[in-house]
Amino acid sequence: MSATDNSVDYQSVNTRSMSSNGETDGAKTMDLSTAIEETQIAVNLFLNNHFGDARNRFEPWADSSCYHALGYCTMMYIQAAMTFEPRHIDAAVDALKRSVEVCNKQRKKQARLKWNKVDYNTYTDEEVHAELCYAECLLQRALVTFIQDENLVNFVKGGLKIRACYNSYKECRLMLEKRTWSDETSRVQFESGVRFGIGTFNLMISLLPTRILKLLEFVGFSGNRELGLSELEKGRALEETLRSPLCATVLVGYHSVISFAIGMGDGDIPYSNKALKPCLDKYPGGAIFLFFAGRLKEIEGETIDAIYKFEESINSQSEWKQFHHICHWELMWCYAFRLDWLMACRYAEILYKESRWSRATYAYLKASFLCMMPDPTADTILQLQQMFTEIPDLKQKIAGKSIPFEKWAVHKSKFFLDKGNRLTVPGLELIYVWNGFNIVGKDKELIGPMLELIEKTLNTVEKTKAMNSHYGDDFALNMLLKGMCLKFLDRPLQAEVSFREVIECEKQIQSELYLVPFAMTELGVMLMDHDKLDEAKELLLQAKNYKKTRQLQARLHFRIHAAMNTIRYKLKNKGDKQGAAELEISLGSEDLSDQGFAISEEIKTRMQPSIYQ
Structure with a gap:
């Protein structure tokens, strides 16, 4: 067709x-x-x-x-x-x-007036x-x-x-x-629009940290994840309406993109495939739906099939080339998951040249993948030095503040120069930071080569320990990555040892202190998966309250928030209502960044007079 x-x-x-x-x-x-x-x-x-x-x-x-x-x-x-x-x-x-x-x-x-009834x-x-x-x-x-x-x-x-x-x-x-309603067609079209709007609002707001969520609920919003998913599903089921494809797009996007980007990577993939099928049947050459088909293949660990789908999406249209960038982003990660650093570098370079979103991010991605190439030549090292030197000048600001990942890219660029023009497995570090292990973990054939690379790097780190002033940083990073590989290879006891080694070597870490709360979080999540909820909650709260660094803090807190919510659901299912309530209170007391709190307070102040209007 x-x-x-x-x-x-x-x-x-x-x-x-x-x-x-x-x-x-x-x-x-x-x-x-x-x-x-x-x-x-x-x-x-x-x-x-x-x-x-x-x-x-x-x-x-x-x-x-x-x-x-x-x-x-x-x-x-x-x-x-x-x-x-x-x-x-x-x-x-x-x-x-x-x-x-x-x-x-x-x-x-x-x-x-608010108390007057309206005859609709x-x-x-x-x-x-x-x-x-x-x-x-x-x-x-x-x-x-x-x-x-x-x-x-x-x-x-x-x-x-x-x-x-x-x-x-x-x-x-x-x-x-x-x-x-006298016109059923008009009613159904209206219903799908209402369900799309209410569902999207509830779903998106439910992703926010609890304190922000409580503030938004105070000024009139709601953030109920289950209600959001339910409303969108009801809107999607009205298949002959204008907004049913939009409902399907939001649902598939939530399960296949958002849950992996800021959550636990626990999106409902079978449901997503079911929701996407009618869209692909109706619009088989549609670039948007081909992209989602590729994304679903990617998170199922089928990276080769995903690459074909993303390329098909790119080839399906050339009118809006900017849409190609979304596919280029995913293609970059697919090749990175396969340790094909040259191809990953190629797509990062395309994004750097063509996309305006964040050139500092794209430049850092490109440089990091280039760092992963074995046996770099003198020309490659000189090129890397120039690229990392330029990254701070590419940083941009929104609302007077730097984009969090750009700040981290600038930090890592300076770290590269301080370490004598080198970084330790920066490509694998990026896969971790962007939650890629939740995808790679679906295919043990992808995890195995990563673990081999990490073990080889650890041996080099140990051999050069005496002359490496950043030994603690390099060791902790590789142990965190090793723990992730072992976790997805179903070797939880060995993974736990790796995560605890990161936590225990905190005093040896000079620059990359973000590794400590992330190791606490990963260990907490793994314990949660094995129903050791009290230990998991304690570790997650330690990670949340870790004050020695603000690196990647927003990403960390989103992960903790998602894990804590999972623990809360598990406690409720076990009948422990008191434990679930106590956890909700602790979530509600979480700190906000100065920027987030300032924005929230300003919005609250401006909104309060209109609450009863």
């Missing part, structure tokens, strides 16, 4: 849309059912990689139809988010402002759908605020816009539940 076999007769629908009210191209109105039908065609075009055609279908009606306005600004937002080009960001901001105005004009105008039956179908489109436009307007300008005020403004958006979604839910 070709990428457009599932398409509709675009010309005939276009003719109907122009004549639906007896008007021509110059018409300024379009009835709701035709607008939804037109938008579905544009969505099909977009998901079949015809991005320009989809945008051209939205644009003529973007100043009059809510759904066309939403579709057009969504495409502009996606382009801005992929490129980070100032001109694309400005164009997206302009489109989003106009879209919010279009939707706002068509919403129900009704002044009311007085709302027309056009008005309730305008409310839904308004909520989605506000969400995108908030998100683009975060990349529009690098100052704290914009972060606060973004938070305020998200609150307004969330309140609008809650209003939509009441409309869905309390309104009597």
Whole structure:
């Protein structure tokens, strides 16, 4: 089946849309059912990689139809988010402002007090759908605020816009539940949109550390992971709606990307494959769904099949080359997992040259993979010295603060120069830092060669101990990595010994103190997996309260948060309600960084007056 076999007769629908009210191209109105039908065609075009055609279908009606306005600004937002080009960001901001105005004009105008009951039956179908489109436009307007300008005020403004958006979604839910619907098609389309919005909010907010989550709940948000997944699944099940592919995309993205990036790597992969299949059947050449097919293969440990899928996604379209960068990122890791450092370096270089997201990160990735090449020549060492020297100048700031991983890349670059132009297994260290062992661990044929490389490096570290002023750093890093390999080779006792050696050699570590709390965390997670919950909780709390370094702190706390939640669920399942409650209290008392706390306090102060409005 070709990428457009599932398409509709675009010309005939276009003719109907122009004549639906007896008007021509110059018409300024379009009835709701035709607008939804037109938008579905544009969505099909977009998901079949015809991005320009989809945008051209939205644009003529973007100043009059809510759904066309939403579709057009969504495409502009996606382009801005992929490129980070100032001109694309400005164009997206302009489109989003106009879209919010279009939707706002068509919403129900009704002044009311909070305690007054609302008769949602007085709302027309056009008005309730305008409310839904308004909520989605506000969400995108908030998100683009975060990349529009690098100052704290914009972060606060973004938070305020998200609150307004969330309140609008809650209003939509009441409309869905309390309104009597005369048009079933309109109701189903509306329901899928509400479930998409409420589900996405709850799922994303549930990922935040507990103290931030409690603050957000105080000002009106909710963050229930189970509710989020349930709402998105109900929205996905409404297969013939505009937003069912979006629900499927968020669900698969959560299970296959987010849970591995900041959680325990415990996403539901069988479910993800099930949710993705209808999308691949309908859009077999769709770049987005081919990417997710590759990602699912990757996290199942089938890196060769994953590489084929990512390459297929790249080859499926050339209109939005920025989307290729997402596949390049995953291809880089697939080759790194296979210890093919040359190919990993190649894709890091492509990202460094073409992507604007974080050149310091890409430069460090490229240099680290190059460091892994055996028997480097004098020219290679000179090239590495130049690359690591340049990385600090590539660092950028958002809201006056450096990106955490860029700060770490700068630190490691200086460490390279201090150590006489060398780093110890930086490629394997990167795999660990980016949670790659949760993927590599699925295939023992990938883990085995890593363990061999680590053992060989440890032998070299021991032999050169007398002349190595950073022996403690090198030893601790290799022992942490060795522990990870042993864990996934089902050798938990040996893995525990490796993790404890890292903790015990803390005083010998000069620079890489982040290794100590991470070793505590990994040991705690392993004990948790073997139902030694009290020991696991104690180690995780020690890691959380470790104050000797702030390196990679956000990544550490996300991992601890995910592990603590798992322990809490296990305690509840065992009937230990008191233990679960005590753990929740300890989670709620976790510290925030100065930056995070300042932003949270500012948002809380600005939001409080509007809570009862």
